[in-house]
Amino acid sequence: MSERTIQLQHPHRLFIGGEWIQPSLSASFDVLDCSTEQVVASVAEAGSGDVARAVQAARKAFDSGPWPRMTVLERAAYLEKLAQRFEAMNDEYARVWSIESGIVYRVAQPRIGVFLSGAFRQYTAMASTFAFTEPCTSATGNAAYRVHEPAGVVVAIIPWNGPAGLMAYKVAPALLAGCTVIIKSSPEAPCSAYLFAQMCEEVGFPPGVVNVLTADRAVSEELVRNPGVDKITFTGSTAAGRRIAAVAADRIARVTLELGGKSPALVLDDYDVEVAAKTIGASFFGYLSGQVCHSLTRVIVPRAKHDAMTEALAEVARNMVLGDPFDAASTAGPLATARQRETVERYVAKGTSEGATLVTGGKRPANKERGFFFEPTVFANVDNRSTIAQEEIFGPVLCVIPADDTAHAVQIANDTIYGLNAAVFTDDSHLAMQVARQIRAGSVGHNASRTDFSVGFGGFKQSGIGREGGPEGLAAFLESKTIIMEAKPC
Template sequence: MTRFFGSLSVKHPDRFFIGGQWVEPSSSRRFELISPVTEDVVGHVAAADERDVERAVDAARKAFDEGPWRRMSPAERAGHLERLVHVLHQRADELAHAWTGQIGVVYPFSQAGTGLGIEMFGFQARNASLHIWEEERPTMYPGSVGMVVREPVGVVAAIAPWNAPLFAMAIKVAPALLAGCTVVMKPSPESPLEAYILAECCEAVDFPPGVVNLVVADRDVSYFLVRQPGVDKVSFTGSTIAGKQIAGACAERIARCTLELGGKSAAILLEDIDMGEAAAILAPTLTQLTGQVCSNLTRFLVPRSREQDFVDAMVARLEEIRLGDPYDAQTAMGPVAMRRQLERVEGYIRKGLDEGASIATGGRRPASLNRGFFFEPTLFTRVDNRSTIAREEIFGPVACVTTYDGIEDAVRLANQTDFGLAGSVMTHDVDAAYRIAREVRAGTVSQNGLKPDFNIAFGGFRQSGIGREGGLEAIQPYLETKTLVLDARPATRR
C-alpha cells in the first residue's frame, strides 16, 4: 500500500491490473508523479511496455470471447455498475485528493467533479432499461420474423487525458461496460491514480476477470495499444493532433473509434446583456481547472461599441482571482498541470504579442509565487480571429476578445475555426439565443455560459471529434447492430 496525497492510498502502483490480478510489469521503468504546486516528485507508478499492452488486450479479448460478461442481461451488468458506484463513493475523498494532488485543481472543484465522475456509472446503470436492445421489424420475407439486436462491439481501449482523469475515464468505461464490452483502461502517465482506484473498486465488486484491465503507458506504447488487432474500438479524449493519428490507425484496420478532441469555443455577447453580468459568468468559466478544459469559452465575441465596457469588467473580475495552494479555501485557481503546459502557455503569450494583440491583464507568472506552475489569468484584446491565439487551443487560463459588427458577422466569426466543441450566446432573449445557437457549428451551445450536459450528450463538430459521450447516446458507439431473419419468434431471449 502506497500513500500519496491526503488520505489517498493505492495498493499496487508498481503493478498493472490485468485479467483480474495485479501483475508485475515487464520492465522496471517508472513514471514520476510531479506536484504542480511544489514541483517535487511525489511518487511513481509502473510504466507499461508493448508486452504489458499485449497481456492486457489478450485478457480483455479472452474475457469478451469466452467469459460471461457479454452474455449477461443488461440488467445484470447494470447491477455490477450500481455496486461499483457504492464502492466509488466510499473512496470519493481519495479520488478528489488524487485530482488536486496530480493536477493542482482547487479542492472544492475536485470534490464536485469527482461526484460527477462517479455519477456517470450511476446514470448508465439507472438507464439500462431505456435502451432498445432488440426489436422486431417488418421483413421482406413473407412468414418470417425480422429482428434488430444490438450487441457489444468487443474490446475497448479507453484512453483518458490528464486534465479530468476520473470523469473522462468514467464516461468511456461506464457505457462500454453496460453495453457488454470489456475494457483496457489507459490513463495519462501524469494522472494515473484515479484509474488505479477505479480498478481496485472493480476488483472489490467482483467483475469477471479481464472485463476491466489497467495499464499506464506513454504515447508510443499507447499508439501500440490502438493498433492491436484484438482491440475492436478505441475511445480517446485528448488533443486533435493525437486524435488524427489514432483515427488513422483505426482506419487501417476498420476499427471503431470515438474521439473527443480540442476546442476553441466562442461566446457571442449580444447588445442586451450587461457587460458586468457577462464578465461575472465568463471569468470563472475561463479559470476553472486553470483553463485546461477542452470546451472552455476562450473567444469572446463582443459588439464593437461595447468592447471597452466588457474588457474593463473582465479585467476587474480576473484581477480578483486569487492564485495559490489548491487546498486553501481562499484560492480560486491553482497552477497549470505541468511544466510543459506552462511553457506552452508562455509560448502562446509571446505569439499573441508578436501577431499584434494586446494584453489587458495577466500574461505572466505571478511574482508572489516562486514555486509551482502558476500563471495569471490572461485576457488578450485586439485579436484578429485568424491569428494563432484565436485559432489554436492554448489549454490554459487565456482568452481573446474580438469585436463584431452585427449578428451575421458574429456567427461568421464563431464558425471561423477548425473546431466545433462548444459555444455560448450571452443574452436574456431566449428566442435570439435559440436562433443563433442553431447557426453556430458546435456540439453544445448554451445560453449565458458554458453548460456542457453529460446527461444529454457531449461531443464536437469538425476537428473537435467523432461521436458523442454522455446521455443515452453514449452507449451507441459501443454497440453493433445485427439483423436476424427467423422462421418464427424465439421462445427465449437475452
Template sequence: MTTKERTISLTHPGCFYIDGQWMPASSTDAFDVLDCSTEQVVARVARADAAAGARAVDAARRAFDHGPWPRMTPGERAVYLEKIARRLEEANDDFARGWSIESGILHRIAQPRIGQFLGAAFRQYAQMASTHPFVESRRSLSGHQAYGVKEPVGVVLAIVPWNGPAALTAYKVAPALLAGCTVVVKPSPEAPTSAYLFAQICDEVGLPPGVINVVTTERDVSEQLVRHPDVDKITFTGSTAAGRSISAAAAGRIARLTLELGGKSPALVLDDYNIEAAAQQLGGAYFGYLSGQVCHSLTRIIVPRAKHDAMVEALSDIARKMVPGDPFDDATTIGPLATARQRENVERHVTKGIAEGATLAAGGARPRHLERGFFFEPTVFGNVDNRSALAQEEIFGPVLSVIAADSEAHAIDLANDTIFGLNAAVFTHDAQHALGVARQLRAGTVGHNASRTDFSIGFGGFKQSGIGREGGAEGLDALLESKTVVLDQPLA
C-alpha cells in the same frame, strides 16, 4: 494540508491491473507523479512496456470471446455498475484529492464535481439496462419476423487525458460495461492515480477477470495498442493532433472510434446583454475551474464592437483579482497548471499573441511570489484577430481573447470560423432568440448565458473537435453494434 495529506496512497503502484489481478511490472521503470503546486513527487506508478500492453489486450480479448460478461443480460451487468457507483461515492475524497494534486483544480470544486460525475455516470447507465432498446421487434419487407439487435462492439481501448481523469474514465467505462464490452484503460502518465483507484474498486466488486484492465504507458506503446488487431473500438479524449494520429492508425483496419478532441469555443455576447454580468460568467468561472485546462472552455469572447473595450476591462478586472495558490487553500481562486510542459505551451501562445498585435490587457506571466508550482497568471487579450493563432489554436490555459463583431451575423460568422466545434454559448435575455442563434452555430453543445455542457445528455463536437458522442444514450450506442436478424419462421 500536511505533507502526509498531500500524498496519494495506492495499494499496488508497482503493478498493472490485468486479467483480474495485480501483476508486478517486469522492470523498475516508473512514472513520477508530481504535485503541480509544489513540483514534488507524490507517487510512482509502473510504466507498461509493449509486452504488458499486449497482455492487457489479450486478457480483454479472452474475457470478451469466452468469458461470462458479454453473455450476461444488461440487467445482470447493471448490478455490478450499481456496486461500482456505491464504492466510487465512498471513495469521493480520494479521487478529489488526487485530482487537485495532479491537475491543479481547486479542492473545494473537485469534491462536489467528483460526486456529481463518477457515481452518477454508473447509476445512469445501470438504469438504462431496462430502458435502452437492446432488442426491438420489426417486420421485414418480405413480411418475415425480424429483430433489430444491439450487441457489444468488443474490446475497447479507453485513452484518458490528465485534466479530468476520473470523470472521463467513468463516461468511457460505464457505457462500455453496460454494453457488454471489455476494456483496457490507458490513463495519462501525468495523472494515473484515479485509474488505479478505479481498478481497486473493480477488483473489490468482483468483476470477472479481464473485463477491466489498467496499464499506464508512454505514447509509443499507446500507438501499439491503437494498432492492435484485437482492439475493436478506441475511445480517446485529448488533443486534435493526437486524434488525427489515432484516426489514421485505426483507419487501416477500420477500427471503431470515438474521438473527443480540442476546442476553441466561442461565447457570443449579444447587444442586449449586460457586459459585467457576462464577464462574471466568462471570467471567474473560466479562470477558477482547472485554470482553463478544459477542452470546452469558452475562450473566444465575441462582442459588439462598441462594447469591446468594456468587456476587456471587465475581464481584466476579474483576472487581476484572482488569487493564485495552493488548490487546498480556501483563499485560492486559481490553481496551477498541471505540468511544466503545459505552462511552457501557454507562455508560447502569449508571446505569439503579442507578436501578432493583440493587446495584452491583464496577466501574461508567472506569478512572481510563487517560486514553486506550475502557476500562470489569468490573462486577457483584447483586439484579437479571429484568424490569428491566439484565436485559432487551443491553448489549454488561463488565456481569454476578446474579439469585436460588427453585427450579429458577423459574430456568428466569426464563431464558426474555426476548425473546431466543441462548445459555444449565446448571451441574451431572449431565450427564443438564443435558440435561433444556437441553431446557426457549428458546435456540439450551445449554452444559454453560460457554458452548459452535459454528459448525461451527450457530449462531443463538430468538425475537428471529434467524432461521435460520449454520455447519454448516444454514448451507449457508440459502444454497440447493430445487427438485423430475419427469421424464416415466427418464434413459437
C-alpha cells in the same frame, strides 16, 4: 493521512486479467504535485509485452468469459456497486484530481460525484430503458429484429486534465454494453485509474473485464494498432486524435474521439457586459485554469462594447486568487505540468507578436516560487485569424474579439476548425435559440457554458467523432445487427 498524500495499493504493478502483475519494464512514471512540484507517487510504466498481455486478457474475457453473456441487468448490478464505492471515495478522487491536475479542491468535490457515481448510476438505470432488442417488420413482411450487441474489446485512453470523470463516461457505458476494457491512463495523472482498478478488484469483476496500465505515447499506439482491439475511445488533443484515427483506419477499428476546442461566447448587444464577464471569467479561470477542452476561450462582443468587456474580464482575472488548491481562499490553481505552462507562455508571446493587446496577466506570478502557476490572462483586439484565436492554448488565456453585428459574430464563431462548445448571451430566449442553431458546435449554452454529459457531449468538425454520455454514449459501444426470421421464434 495528509491531504497531499496519494495512497495506492499496488503502484508498481499493472492490473491485467484480474490480477496485479509485475510489469515487463523496471521503469516508472513519477507523479508530481502540480502546486509544489514534489513527487507524490510513482507508478509502473507498461511496455510492449504488457500491452500484449492486456489485450490477450481482455480478448479472452470477451470471447469466452461470462461478461458479455450476462444479462444487461446482471451487468448493471456491478455498475451499481461501483457507484456506491465512488460515493464512499468521493473525497479521495477529488484530492487526487487537485494534486495531479490543479483544480481547486472545493470545486472538485461536488463535480467529481456528478461525473463518477453519476455516470455509473445513469448507465445502471439505462439497463432498463435502452432498447437492446427492437422488434420490426421487414419489407417482405417477415418478423425482424434490430439487436444491439457489444462492440468487443475497448481501449479507453484517458487524458490528464480530468482523468476520473472522463474515464467514468467511457467505462460505464462500455461495461453495460458488455464490452471488456483496457484503460490506458496518462503518465501525468494515472492515480484515478489505479484507484478504479482497486475498486474493480473489490467488486469482483470476472478476470480480464477491466484492465489498467500506464504507458507513453509509443506504447499507447501499439494498443491502437493491436488487431485484438475492436474499439478505441480517446479524449485528448486534436493532433493526437488525428494520429489515432489514421492508425485505426488501417483496420477499420471503431473510434470515438473527443478532441480539442476553441469555443466561442457570443455576447449579444442586449446583454449586460459586467454580468457576462463575471460568468465567463470566473468559471473559465476557476475551473482547471482553462485546461478544459470545452472552455469558452473566444469572447465575441459587439464592437462598441469591446473595451468595456475587455476591462470587465480583466477585473475578474485580477481578482482571482491564484494559490494552493487546498487553500480555502484560492479561486484558481496551477497548471498541471511544467510543459503545459511553457506551452501557454509560448502562446502568450505569439499573441503579443501578432498584434493582440495584452491587457492583464501573461506571465508566471512573482510570488510563486514553486508550482506550475500562470496568471489569468486577457487579450483584447484579437484577430480571429490569429494564432491565439485559432489554436487551442489549454491554459488561462481569454481572447476578446469585436464583431460588427450578430451575423458577423456567428461568422466569427464558426470560423475555426473546431466545434465543441459555445454559448449565447442574450436576454431574449427566442433569439438565443435562433443563434444557437446557426453555430456549428456540439453543445451550446444560453447565458453560460452548459455542457452536460448526462444528455450527450461531443463535437463538430475537428473537435471529434461520436458522442459521450446519454443514450448515444451507450450506442457508441454497441454494434447493430439485423435478424430477419422466416417465422417468429418461440
